[in-house]
Amino acid sequence: SAVISQKPSRDICQRGTSLTIQCQVDSQVTMMFWYRQQPGQSLTLIATANQGSEATYESGFVIDKFPISRPNLTFSTLTVSNMSPEDSSIYLCSVDLTGSYEQYFGPGTRLTVT
Amino acid sequence: AQTVTQSQPEMSVQEAETVTLSCTYDTSESDYYLFWYKQPPSRQMILVIRQEAYKQQNATENRFSVNFQKAAKSFSLKISDSQLGDAAMYFCAYFGNEKLTFGTGTRLTIIP
Numbered sequence: 001s002a003v004i005s006q007k008p009s010r011d012i013c014q015r016g017t018s019l020t021i022q023c024q025v026d027s028q029v030t031m032m033f034w035y036r037q038q039p040g041q042s043l044t045l046i047a048t049a050n051q052g053s054e055a056t057y058e059s060g061f062v063i064d065k066f067p068i069s070r071p072n073l074t075f076s077t078l079t080v081s082n083m084s085p086e087d088s089s090i091y092l093c094s095v096d097l098t099g100s101y102e103q104y105f106g107p108g109t110r111l112t113v114t
Numbered sequence: 115a116q117t118v119t120q121s122q123p124e125m126s127v128q129e130a131e132t133v134t135l136s137c138t139y140d141t142s143e144s145d146y147y148l149f150w151y152k153q154p155p156s157r158q159m160i161l162v163i164r165q166e167a168y169k170q171q172n173a174t175e176n177r178f179s180v181n182f183q184k185a186a187k188s189f190s191l192k193i194s195d196s197q198l199g200d201a202a203m204y205f206c207a208y209f210g211n212e213k214l215t216f217g218t219g220t221r222l223t224i225i226p
Contacts, residue, residue, distance in 0.1 A: 033214070042205060042216045043159075058213070090157055094214075101147045101209045105159035 002027045002097055002104060010110040013083055020079045021109045023093035028073035030096070033103060034066070037090040046091075049076050083113045116141045118208050120217035127196045128225050134181075135191045135220045137206030146210040148182070150191045153219075154202040162204070165189065198224050 003026040013019050034046040047055040055068040069077045080087050090110050094103040117140045127133035150162040165173045165182050173180050181190045201224045206217040
């Protein structure tokens with residue numbers, strides 16, 4: 001297993017502002033993933049972030065709204081831009097540690113937009 | 115597109131008893147992976163068990179086991195000797211086409 005941390009753990013933000021969420025892993029991984037979990041809902045994949053290439057976004061998610069950086073093999077950021085109350089969710093990062101398709105998740109960031 | 119269906123929004127079980135959570139999925143692929151994740155109130159997603167589609171043998175991890183029926187596209191989770199710490203949301207997930215697709219979840223309550 002690995003230790004996966006996220007910062008911040010929670011935040012309350014004003015609409016129209018942006019928040020950058022950090023995900024740090026204590027070992028090098030090729031693939032990192034960002035998910036959104038809206039209140040009372042399941043997890044939805046936002047994008048896959050591989051080091052050295054542009055993130056791949058799922059249908060319904062665009063780079064202008066959710067820009068992602070992946071500067072090295074242990075770190076990634078997700079920015080939620082121009083926030084609205086509908087962006088209030090838990091945002092989780094995950095990693096595929098071994099290439100065995102198992103994903104391990106960070107503790108999540110609870111975002112509330114007012 | 116793959117879909118994952120969990121038809122039981124909520125389940126409850128007496129402590130020390132056995133409970134089975136249901137999951138079905140839809141796919142045209144022959145090679146894929148299936149998972150059960152647990153999300154307690156702390157919101158941490160915890161991998162419970164995995165099953166490779168090419169394996170006929172059902173996966174087992176201590177008190178957790180699955181009943182994998184590939185032809186029926188069914189993947190249920192059995193929890194034996196239920197404990198208070200098993201209370202959580204349980205999500206079934208399918209991995210194919212380089213992505214993980216989750217079901218809507220089943221909230222499991224353990225009755226002391």
